[in-house]
Amino acid sequence: MAMAMTIRNAASRRAMNPISADFSLRSMSSWWKNVEPAPKDPILGVTEAFLADPSPDKVNVGVGAYRDDNGKPVVLECVREAERRIAGSSFMEYLPMGGSVKMVEETLKLAYGDDSEFIKDKRIAAVQALSGTGACRLFADFQKRFCPGSQIYIPVPTWSNHHNIWRDADVPQKTYHYYHPETKGLNFSGLMDDVKNAPEGSFFLLHACAHNPTGVDPTDEQWREISQLFKAKKHFAFFDMAYQGFASGDPARDAKSIRIFLEDGHHIGISQSYAKNMGLYGQRVGCLSVLCEDEKQAVTVKSQLQQLARPMYSNPPLHGAQIVSTILGDPELKSLWLKEVKIMADRIIGMRTTLRESLEKLGSPLSWEHVTKQIGMFCYSGLTPKQVDRLTSEYHIYMTRNGRISMAGVTTGNVGYLANAIHEVTKSS
Amino acid sequence: MDSVFSKVDRAPEDPILGVTVAYNNDPSPAKINLGVGAYRTEEGKPLVLDVVRRAEQQLVNDPSRVKEYIPIVGLADFNKLSAKLILGGDSPAIQESRVATIQCLSGTGSLRVGAEFLKKHYHQSVIYIPKPTWGNHPKVFNLAGLSVEYYRYYDPATRGLDFQGLLEDLGGAPSGAIVLLHACAHNPTGVDPTSEQWEQIRQLMRSKSLLPFFDSAYQGFASGSLDTDAHSVRTFVADGGECLIAQSYAKNMGLYGERVGALSIVCKSADVASKVESQVKLVVRPMYSSPPIHGASIVATILKSSEMYNDWTIELKGMADRIISMRKQLFEALQAKGTPGDWSHIIKQIGMFTFTGLNKEQVAFMTKEFHIYMTSDGRISMAGLSSKTVPHLVDAIHAAVTRVG
Numbered sequence: 001m002a003m004a005m006t007i008r009n010a011a012s013r014r015a016m017n018p019i020s021a022d023f024s025l026r027s028m029s030s031w032w033k034n035v036e037p038a039p040k041d042p043i044l045g046v047t048e049a050f051l052a053d054p055s056p057d058k059v060n061v062g063v064g065a066y067r068d069d070n071g072k073p074v075v076l077e078c079v080r081e082a083e084r085r086i087a088g089s090s091f092m093e094y095l096p097m098g099g100s101v102k103m104v105e106e107t108l109k110l111a112y113g114d115d116s117e118f119i120k121d122k123r124i125a126a127v128q129a130l131s132g133t134g135a136c137r138l139f140a141d142f143q144k145r146f147c148p149g150s151q152i153y154i155p156v157p158t159w160s161n162h163h164n165i166w167r168d169a170d171v172p173q174k175t176y177h178y179y180h181p182e183t184k185g186l187n188f189s190g191l192m193d194d195v196k197n198a199p200e201g202s203f204f205l206l207h208a209c210a211h212n213p214t215g216v217d218p219t220d221e222q223w224r225e226i227s228q229l230f231k232a233k234k235h236f237a238f239f240d241m242a243y244q245g246f247a248s249g250d251p252a253r254d255a256k257s258i259r260i261f262l263e264d265g266h267h268i269g270i271s272q273s274y275a276k277n278m279g280l281y282g283q284r285v286g287c288l289s290v291l292c293e294d295e296k297q298a299v300t301v302k303s304q305l306q307q308l309a310r311p312m313y314s315n316p317p318l319h320g321a322q323i324v325s326t327i328l329g330d331p332e333l334k335s336l337w338l339k340e341v342k343i344m345a346d347r348i349i350g351m352r353t354t355l356r357e358s359l360e361k362l363g364s365p366l367s368w369e370h371v372t373k374q375i376g377m378f379c380y381s382g383l384t385p386k387q388v389d390r391l392t393s394e395y396h397i398y399m400t401r402n403g404r405i406s407m408a409g410v411t412t413g414n415v416g417y418l419a420n421a422i423h424e425v426t427k428s429s
Numbered sequence: 430m431d432s433v434f435s436k437v438d439r440a441p442e443d444p445i446l447g448v449t450v451a452y453n454n455d456p457s458p459a460k461i462n463l464g465v466g467a468y469r470t471e472e473g474k475p476l477v478l479d480v481v482r483r484a485e486q487q488l489v490n491d492p493s494r495v496k497e498y499i500p501i502v503g504l505a506d507f508n509k510l511s512a513k514l515i516l517g518g519d520s521p522a523i524q525e526s527r528v529a530t531i532q533c534l535s536g537t538g539s540l541r542v543g544a545e546f547l548k549k550h551y552h553q554s555v556i557y558i559p560k561p562t563w564g565n566h567p568k569v570f571n572l573a574g575l576s577v578e579y580y581r582y583y584d585p586a587t588r589g590l591d592f593q594g595l596l597e598d599l600g601g602a603p604s605g606a607i608v609l610l611h612a613c614a615h616n617p618t619g620v621d622p623t624s625e626q627w628e629q630i631r632q633l634m635r636s637k638s639l640l641p642f643f644d645s646a647y648q649g650f651a652s653g654s655l656d657t658d659a660h661s662v663r664t665f666v667a668d669g670g671e672c673l674i675a676q677s678y679a680k681n682m683g684l685y686g687e688r689v690g691a692l693s694i695v696c697k698s699a700d701v702a703s704k705v706e707s708q709v710k711l712v713v714r715p716m717y718s719s720p721p722i723h724g725a726s727i728v729a730t731i732l733k734s735s736e737m738y739n740d741w742t743i744e745l746k747g748m749a750d751r752i753i754s755m756r757k758q759l760f761e762a763l764q765a766k767g768t769p770g771d772w773s774h775i776i777k778q779i780g781m782f783t784f785t786g787l788n789k790e791q792v793a794f795m796t797k798e799f800h801i802y803m804t805s806d807g808r809i810s811m812a813g814l815s816s817k818t819v820p821h822l823v824d825a826i827h828a829a830v831t832r833v834g
């Protein structure tokens with residue numbers, strides 16, 4: 001009571017003086033004065049630097065966003081048409097916590113197959129997620145909550161944000177061998193050893209296709225062997241599929257690794273993204289799915305995934321999901337989409353060939369076979385950080401310091417300049 | 430093969446969103462959904478604002494628009510305009526570049542990102558939240574790793590503010606504790622402090638170095654005026670101190686499903702604000718990388734056009750006025766029916782919700798016998814009412830109050 005009286009009296013005195021006379025407040029220092037400036041994100045920081053560069057010759061082969069042969073970003077025709085149909089919709093209400101049911105249904109068909117028995121039997125717990133990042137994060141949080149003693153095995157190398165995701169979810173990380181620097185291909189025996197030596201029932205992160213950043217994928221035969229070993233060790237396989245359609249141009253082909261594991265009876269988890277294959281980067285639309293024992297368990301698991309989404313963002317964004325449903329739900333638009341994905345994939349495959357041939361024509365002492373062997377948006381060039389820095393400072397070519405080149409940023413207009421620059425910084429190797 | 434998740438239990442339905450699920454499953458033609466706080470017209474239809482339609486059409490018709498990743502912190506012009514909206518165009522904090530604004534996924538996302546930042550960088554990990562508050566608040570803060578304490582807020586006896594209790598509880602909080610404040614139109618009670626009471630709260634909080642975290646989900650909805658509804662936030666910022674603000678465009682622009690909002694962190698200096706922003710990026714990147722482009726583009730389009738902005742304020746006032754009129758109609762109808770009790774809180778409370786004072790049993794009765802869907806704490810969404818449905822609700826309340834304990 002006394003305090004309230006004091007405050008009331010103070011308030012009436014205070015009313016005579018403007019608020020700006022609160023000298024005590026102004027002399028207080030900030031709560032945040034000990035906050036350190038954070039390091040720039042290694043991937044997204046590249047584009048920031050590129051944009052700041054005034055050179056007319058500059059080339060951005062950093063972030064993995066597709067460009068056409070004129071170096072321009074692309075909005076797919078099927079997406080534009082879908083947006084025309086959606087505009088003027090009278091629905092802008094909240095989606096359910098698990099997102100758009102229609103969008104999720106169509107998305108599961110892409111990963112599990114149109115006629116998947118698992119879809120028919122309703123054994124898949126699935127929620128719309130914030131693109132691939134959001135799907136991975138929800139899974140990591142779910143893993144932490146329901147398998148609290150578990151760790152995640154992550155390939156070396158991997159997309160740098162994978163480490164951030166599982167770290168922020170508080171799930172301890174281990175690595176497994178993946179890339180072979182000597183062959184610039186897969187270190188298959190190293191991978192299998194690590195899978196064998198991991199404790200039974202370990203969680204593994206696998207890139208379903210078009211491994212980021214290396215572009216190195218196991219063959220079908222190798223996937224089968226990996227799957228068999230996983231079975232013997234009772235490991236959990238979590239697939240990050242961010243490039244379905246982009247690797248070979250054929251979405252069914254690109255989901256082969258997943259189909260192999262499903263055939264072998266694994267209860268897998270999958271993160272799917274429409275950022276690249278539908279060009280919906282900024283819409284943040286994707287899906288997290290977990291294959292369960294039966295329908296009852298799928299309902300249960302889905303309910304728990306929703307409990308993790310609710311305190312993060314309540315429910316996922318509508319627009320991207322509407323675009324996906326509109327396209328995949330209309331046979332003509334879906335067919336147009338498949339054509340457009342193939343065009344993007346083919347352009348990238350074409351640029352790989354051109355880049356390799358250009359380097360060979362320049363008389364490079366090194367082998368550039370890996371440029372055409374690797375698959376998907378990225379080429380793991382083998383360039384060292386020092387060589388990458390030279391490419392940036394001397395030639396205004398921007399890529400991540402691990403030597404990863406986004407082939408989507410290579411065009412007939414810049415491939416010659418790029419090949420020449422790479423040759424210059426590597427010819428004395 | 431056995432699932433590694435076979436021991437997982439089914440989670441309970443979300444109490445708020447679960448109401449709509451139950452409503453949708455009810456075949457009765459008399460049903461009324463007074464659950465989730467989404468605006469409805471007099472005809473009971475959801476509303477896409479005309480100005481939003483126009484903004485969307487503009488975006489669709491612009492062939493130069495691309496859909497690439499936007500920066501981790503979101504669209505720059507959206508962020509600037511959002512800070513201006515809540516702080517006022519003449520805010521010294523903005524002029525001095527002391528505000529770090531990050532586009533987030535509506536109010537929920539802004540709260541969660543802010544809470545995660547506080548957990549990492551603030552010296553206190555306890556947050557005081559009002560009793561009662563939006564059901565999702567404690568979950569958001571718990572998952573961010575903060576511990577939650579309550580301060581007294583609602584007085585069931587008066588159906589108004591327990592101001593003494595509030596001052597005592599905040600007065601007893603440890604120095605530096607974080608305090609969640611509903612900027613206006615408190616959810617679920619509709620009870621707001623007066624401006625004199627806000628001033629006392631401000632002084633108490635500053636004297637104890639308590640850190641304000643404003644949740645502003647209804648700017649424009651409470652009184653119909655964007656400036657009036659921002660008053661509490663602006664007086665805190667005007668004293669030069671620091672605070673966090675979570676803004677949502679779900680209700681005031683009807684952009685619910687697009688998940689548009691912003692987190693603003695008002696700092697002491699531009700240098701600190703810049704460092705703070707860089708650290709918030711590290712929270713966002715492993716959560717969803719960058720926020721969704723569509724809703725924020727609509728908001729930016731509207732806020733940067735003076736014509737569209739004006740049209741928006743008119744539509745916003747229209748929504749607020751309809752809600753105020755529903756309060757009046759409900760109150761007068763209860764008076765006319767002679768329903769026992771004092772129902773004046775219906776017109777004293779403000780914003781989308783009325784905390785009726787009905788108890789769990791009465792609510793369950795109203796759902797079962799009258800197909801009225803509302804949250805079990807007695808909260809009704811005024812936006813879900815229309816002149817046509819007021820009589821049915823009055824019958825239900827009257828029956829509940831006279832027949833159920």
